């Protein structure tokens with residue numbers, strides 16, 4: 001699988017929380033032939049299982065990445081212009097004049113309209129607008145808009161992914177399609193490696209709203225270990241060294257209650273796979289990822305959260321270094337290779353070397 005092409009396709013596919021179908025279809029096609037079993041759960045999460053070589057009953061590791069993205073939803077229609085509301089953590093500063101697609105009766109190209117500066121009252125010219133003040137313009141006559149668009153229709157960013165140099169990709173929804181692409185590469189790498197445990201890769205739904213996909217897939221699959229792949233902040237342009245990690249300098253792991261301490265130790269031992277250090281990302285409480293929901297499924301799942309740094313998070317022009325995704329893949333694959341009969345004992349907080 002060509003990572004660049006795969007990630008561009010994933011980035012450009014529309015899929016706000018609850019409407020992930022087009023992203024799931026790309027992953028289903030990519031995972032066909034890489035998985036021993038594949039299924040879609042009742043909320044839409046896609047799960048691929050790669051059966052291990054160990055004796056039954058085999059322990060299982062779940063590796064997840066959410067496939068939904070932030071976006072907008074039609075809230076009202078007024079004279080052919082659409083009022084919208086945010087789905088997930090949408091930043092109103094990045095919205096004005098952004099091209100979008102309104103997923104009505106058919107996909108309608110549109111844009112987020114702005115009032116000309118000439119007609120803005122002076123005291124409003126330097127201020128950003130709230131989402132409730134912005135209007136989406138399809139350019140169509142009001143009567144046609146009434147026919148084609150319904151309240152509740154999704155609106156997604158219409159943003160082509162662009163390569164910036166050889167290794168840097170910019171586009172929408174790299175949070176968290178970067179990790180979805182990583183899942184594909186992990187499944188691909190496992191084709192030629194012998195692993196004892198069963199490996200379940202899940203592209204989950206609805207993370208950006210309330211972590212529902214993670215919560216339900218953790219409960220449903222009941223794995224022995226879960227790894228959650230997501231994105232974090234890259235430094236620069238106002239993001240300090242204490243708030244993020246350098247783009248292109250490798251992945252990070254959450255350190256704190258959301259990552260099981262024994263798992264942290266085990267994953268730290270695999271850093272030979274990534275020719276750079278694994279960065280520690282302290283999170284004193286929730287990591288803000290679906291790892292928070294998966295960890296407390298049933299009677300608790302030892303979980304670790306791993307992140308790829310991106311710039312401009314929650315904007316239509318997020319930026320990722322492809323080599324960071326490749327390193328994350330190598331790290332996870334080496335960790336999976338190391339899972340054996342003794343791993344579960346070693347995970348116990350009573351275990352002594």
Ligand SMILES: [Zn+2]
Pocket residue numbers: 066175176207230231
């Ligand atoms: Zn995310």
